[in-house]
Amino acid sequence: MKFPEKPPKWKDLLKDKNISEKFLLLNEVIKKANKEYLYWDEFKYLKFPENVMPEEAWAVLRLTRTSQAKYIPLEDKSKSLFSYSLPDLALKELHFIDQNASGQILVEEPMVTKFEKPKYIMRSLMEEAITSSQIEGAATTRAIAKEMLRTGRKPQNYAEKMIYNNFVTVSKIKEKIDRSLSPELIREIHGYMTAGTLDDSSQEGNFRTEDVAVFDVDGQQILHTPPYHSEIEGSIDLLCAFANDDAEEFEHPVIKGIILHFWLAYLHPFVDGNGRTARALFYWYVLKKKYWLFEYLSISRIFFKKRIQYYKAFLHSEIDDCDMTYFVMYHLHAIIEAIKELDEYLKRKQSESQLARRFFIKYPALNHRQRALLASAIEHPEEVFTFEKHANVHDTVYETARTDLRELHKLGLLEMRKEGRKFYFTPAKDIKEKLLEK
Numbered sequence: 001m002k003f004p005e006k007p008p009k010w011k012d013l014l015k016d017k018n019i020s021e022k023f024l025l026l027n028e029v030i031k032k033a034n035k036e037y038l039y040w041d042e043f044k045y046l047k048f049p050e051n052v053m054p055e056e057a058w059a060v061l062r063l064t065r066t067s068q069a070k071y072i073p074l075e076d077k078s079k080s081l082f083s084y085s086l087p088d089l090a091l092k093e094l095h096f097i098d099q100n101a102s103g104q105i106l107v108e109e110p111m112v113t114k115f116e117k118p119k120y121i122m123r124s125l126m127e128e129a130i131t132s133s134q135i136e137g138a139a140t141t142r143a144i145a146k147e148m149l150r151t152g153r154k155p156q157n158y159a160e161k162m163i164y165n166n167f168v169t170v171s172k173i174k175e176k177i178d179r180s181l182s183p184e185l186i187r188e189i190h191g192y193m194t195a196g197t198l199d200d201s202s203q204e205g206n207f208r209t210e211d212v213a214v215f216d217v218d219g220q221q222i223l224h225t226p227p228y229h230s231e232i233e234g235s236i237d238l239l240c241a242f243a244n245d246d247a248e249e250f251e252h253p254v255i256k257g258i259i260l261h262f263w264l265a266y267l268h269p270f271v272d273g274n275g276r277t278a279r280a281l282f283y284w285y286v287l288k289k290k291y292w293l294f295e296y297l298s299i300s301r302i303f304f305k306k307r308i309q310y311y312k313a314f315l316h317s318e319i320d321d322c323d324m325t326y327f328v329m330y331h332l333h334a335i336i337e338a339i340k341e342l343d344e345y346l347k348r349k350q351s352e353s354q355l356a357r358r359f360f361i362k363y364p365a366l367n368h369r370q371r372a373l374l375a376s377a378i379e380h381p382e383e384v385f386t387f388e389k390h391a392n393v394h395d396t397v398y399e400t401a402r403t404d405l406r407e408l409h410k411l412g413l414l415e416m417r418k419e420g421r422k423f424y425f426t427p428a429k430d431i432k433e434k435l436l437e438k
């Protein structure tokens with residue numbers, strides 16, 4: 001990834017007395033730039049009024065942004081404080097999140113909510129574990145990773161171990177939302193995340209004791225130089241105080257969660273696993289603040305799809321006057337996209353549920369797990385089912401899963417084969433005719 005072009009030194013440009021005459025001329029340009037919170041490398045190509053240079057316009061833009069900024073107690077290496085602001089688009093997206101993410105998941109059929117909730121949560125946990133690990137370089141496919149998590153088999157390599165650890169970690173997060181944030185909790189999360197994956201196991205759940213640099217994926221270019229290791233404990237204490245203090249100044253909970261994500265990633269307090277731990281920390285905080293829909297979302301799925309923009313959002317925030325708004329805006333966009341993806345997923349699943357109800361006509365004794373499996377089998381005729389996978393997907397015990405699949409085999413709806421000591425089930429070739437014929 002190419003390192004972003006550094007913006008002009010805007011404070012020096014403001015010393016020019018003639019620039020004050022250009023403020024009014026730039027009103028529309030500033031509005032346009034703040035709508036999507038453009039960085040210098042895009043801003044400089046906008047159309048400017050006659051006799052206004054891009055660098056001059058940037059100085060005016062930065063002055064207006066700074067005047068609206070809210071500062072947090074995170075410092076860069078030069079002791080400058082990070083800040084953020086909330087443009088109109090950010091406020092609009094926060095309103096959308098408040099409307100959609102702070103209540104129970106919405107589905108049209110109460111029966112679907114009751115029976116499908118564990119399945120939806122399991123899907124989210126798997127997606128989050130897989131994509132959060134892939135962002136950090138876990139080299140495996142989603143299909144293989146899902147097969148591992150669904151069947152419960154042990155990880156067979158480093159990438160699978162990363163994903164398994166991530167899955168365990170995000171699965172445990174909800175158990176910890178009654179706790180205040182502390183250095184111990186952060187180390188605990190990191191310990192779960194990195195168990196058995198570091199060259200030195202003593203570094204699991206412990207802060208780094210040396211200074212480091214963060215390189216690009218090719219190891220050729222330094223992208224970030226974190227604070228000195230001697231500053232980690234002090235900054236972690238500030239981070240925890242910021243997270244736990246709701247009395248002084250109000251911070252929107254989603255914004256505060258985003259700030260915690262950025263802060264931990266910027267501080268880079270561990271030798272490895274910082275990104276995964278930072279994303280888990282965001283997840284912990286929004287659940288703590290009762291934004292329950294996040295149980296069903298995988299924000300990392302969006303980060304992974306747009307990971308270059310994800311990295312740039314960090315870099316822009318760091319190199320443009322410690323302005324964290326770039327990261328805030330990117331993160332909000334990702335949340336909105338994840339909510340919309342979930343909405344589409346639920347619509348598909350409700351359609352499957354309506355299809356599954358038709359199975360009652362010929363097979364009234366089928367339970368909700370069996371109907372859900374058959375609906376999936378019709379949509380994916382090549383899918384393979386096992387006792388372990390069925391148990392994991394529907395959050396049930398092995399014996400119940402075993403009974404479900406064997407009954408479907410006896411009805412001729414699934415074909416069964418045995419390899420070694422393991423049983424595999426696939427949709428019968430005439431399953432559509434058997435299920436949907438009148």
